[in-house]
Amino acid sequence: MAHISYPFKKTNKAVYKKPASVLTEDVIYWKKLGLPVLVKEFGAIDYIDFSPVEPYYFAATCSVRVQIYDPITKVVAKNISKFVEAAYGGTFRRDGRLLVAGSEESAVKLFDVQSKNVLRVFNGHTGPVHRTFFTRDQIKVLSFSDDKSVCLWDIATEEKIASFSEHTDYIRAGAPSPMTPDIILSGSYDHTVKLYDCRSNETTLTVNHGCPVESTLFLPSGGIFISAGGTDIKVWDIFNGGKLLANISQHHKTITTLTLASNNSRLMSASLDRHVKIYDLSTFKVVHNIDFPNAVLSMAISERDDVLAVGMIDGVISIRKRVQPASLLEDKKGLFKFAPDHVETVDVVVTKQKATKVAEFDKFLRKMEFTKALSVVLKSYVATKFPEKTIALIQEMLRRKVLHMAINGLSEKDIGLLLKFFRKNLGEARFTRIVIDAVNVFIDVFENKIKLFSEQNLCLYTSLKEDIREEIEVCKRVSELEGAIGLLFSGAQVSTSIGNLEMNDNLVPSSKAQKDIVIDV
Template identity: 30%
Template sequence: MAAEVQPLPLVRGPPGPAPLTADQSYWKSFKNQLLLPSPHNSGVTSITIPDFKPTGAQADTFAVTSGSRVQIYNTKTRKLVKTISRFGVDDTARSGALRRDGRILLAGGDSGVVQAFDTGSRAILRQWRGEHGHKQAVHCVRWNPKVLTDLMSVSDDRTVRVWDLTEDVAKWTGIGHEDYVRSGCYLPGQDGMIATGSYDQTVRLWDTRQPGNARPALTFKHAAPIENLLPLSSSMLASAAGNEVTVLNLIAGKVEHIIRSHQKTVTSLGVGENGTRLLTGGLDGHIKVHNTANWQVVAGIKYASPILSLSVISSGVKETTREDRHLAVGLQTGLLSIRTRLAGAEKVRAREKTKRMDALIAGEADDYERKQRKKDMRQGIRARDRGKDYRGEGADLIVDGNDRTRQKPLRPWQQSLRTGKYARALDQVLTPDRTHGFSNEDTITLLTTLRHREALRTALADRSEAQLLPILRWILKNINHARHVKTIYEVVMVLLDLYSPRLAAWQELEDEDAKDVLQLIKRIGSRVRKGADYAGQACNTIGMMELMGLEVG
């Protein structure tokens, strides 16, 4: 019998590219790459950003260390704002780190010297070297995230030291590593706890509140030398050893997960998307983005040369609303790569520019411009100018002058001020009518203007007791406002200079207005004395806190 004829299998073409995931789209949005060469083509070994502080002054800069200098860049403009190169001829700078207020830069070096620089003048504020310093290269220095004057350093002499910016001798020294110590960090939310990584293949946790030369509180053994450490939370720590990244659970004292996504040594670690993504960079030129929920790779970026350092630079005031702005990567070839994530109006402009360029390449530029004009007409952008177009022969030509915005009518006190009637303007702003209303800003504006015109004495002179009452009541009401202290102080001094000779006469009068004036003056004096007492107590408290080593502010 003949064999059964089987139907031919369908010929299927190769599958197309898979659609981008949300994470891939997010990290691909870091565009507009800026490549900056280092001064001597030395590898970019460190990129650090100041520790974030929810309140208070916050620096808009980041530090890049390469060769024998540390460069400071502005996070908003991506431009170089300062270069610090006060290192030895044969020295190499290491781990330049800005304090969170951006005023002091800390740096180590191959000579073993730890230095603190004033970023404004580039002056050396402090050096730790010689008998009381490290004996070999210092590859990592870090600021205490809570105490502005505390810092740590780790060295190839196998020691870990904690310093006070105002002292010449280390306040704490940790001894226990058996090889070079190349990485270290403070643990957030854990006062006095630091972690260090060494080429003896261990990560050690130290309690710096214990006496110096104490043994480590916890030790984790790895399979390769430790290249970098990154705290993920108060209880989680990521360590890069060889081509693996180990996530350590510090409370349980065990390994939480081991990430094996690189082919070569992992040199740098970073966090993005408010701590929900872990970034790893290695000598294979890859940056891998991992989801911290399951530690799976969700995105990646390839560079042309080995990666030595990386940092995700965020922008925003509040920690919960901070957004990733730049991805800064330091390469072994000496290039600093800064990719910026476009947002808002910048993103819209970039999208329109891309569409226009695609239409030009495809030979459809005229069609694209025609569609854009129609779109603009629909949105009313050009509709407002339709009456001004030249329509050809016989059309009416209309020349419009500059449109002048209609000014608001002046208030009565503003009219009096314009005509030089200062006393009347002050009366009007303190006793307004029902038509024009009254606000505290009007009074402050008028008094400030009178100060600048040196007309305050003219406005306050020759007043009766009844005319003094409104200004005294206003002073009593606003004397506790810190923003108005300078203005109120000058008003009070002028009033005392003008009317102090009449105080004795007012005390003998039976007039109700005179009694009210005296009563208001006494209340103002009492309020001033109470404020001075509060200020003295605050100064004493601040002094005691500084003696105890506590941070003020």
């Protein structure tokens, strides 16, 4: 009679693995930014801004200078150091030719990027100026100061056009409207965000953020603005009187800066909790998270999301550049191509299939050497690093009803390892059911032999019994709590039902009828 060989099915370990993070298009897209290059500066990085024109240099404001970096070489291309005290908030004009920055000296300075010369100095503030921006028409400059005022300056005449002193604390955030040069947004440590109209010199809107405001920005439409402060990001609708549209709380420390990315479809926030989070603006949900080694103070991203620059509190700038697709790199490898664009062939290449690797415990399982298979997965390295392998084999042996045979043949050392594994994984939700079943088999096998255990194994067995007793007590308390919560929910539903009946005049014509209904319920 011919011998029939049946295929062996490997033990399924995947079902007990920890659930992996979902791989979305956003995760793939943002992971292509690549590994960071770290550059050290002399002070905390107060502000970062990218030039809107090629070659997309970025300005990092720190200490008493504004450093302009080349994102390709990651070195300083220009150094603007015309400050006596600390510089703040250096930003480019839309054409990339001018740069404006505030300072601890209470002055606002305008620079020519090419020559690094000071073109204008706007004096009038009495406190440090932390944020500066160009207006929509590019011929005026905005400044936000610790003297609790917002000023609008004319570049040509170097004169103050408008000033607003509505806040009662430092102003550390602001933004110009993307639609008109006459609308200004400011955020203050007095917890409020204010909207000004320069045509009438009036405050047109005030909203309360609830925390000191660290950053503000407009969405491209100009009708919605976003404020960040504390651990909250809030979205406000201007045309509905400052209606709160969304409140996002994903950070656990102060949010320091906001910026838009991906053609204004994504919002990025940086925080002192060392995270940069990316949100989908259509749902306000986090689509990706990037970790950094220290608290983040500033952040900016270039056109087409090619370069992300992040400034930290310890003076380190992290520069991440997007990895180019392989197809683009291949096109640049040589000057000439000798191979034709298309080669016709009738040959079929058959690749050699790799032999499937079988785990060591599966080899023993196939030979029906159950004790040896169990000993392999009880080794410290496997049981600690890959507990799903151990639990998968135990589950397979339970299914085959051979676990008692495997346990019965274990050495004293392996019995100790098995008891340690039971203790460690008893409370693991993925494994609890199988561990309980395996412990029952263990007790059935050694019920009359427990006194023969070594002192160490006897101690482990006693500890396991205590752990099981504690788990039972926890389960009882959880069941009691679940029952109490269910009772509260039931009561709430009854109350709601009664309330709905009382409000319906058609169903309840009189107060007497209401009482009857309540009694029936």
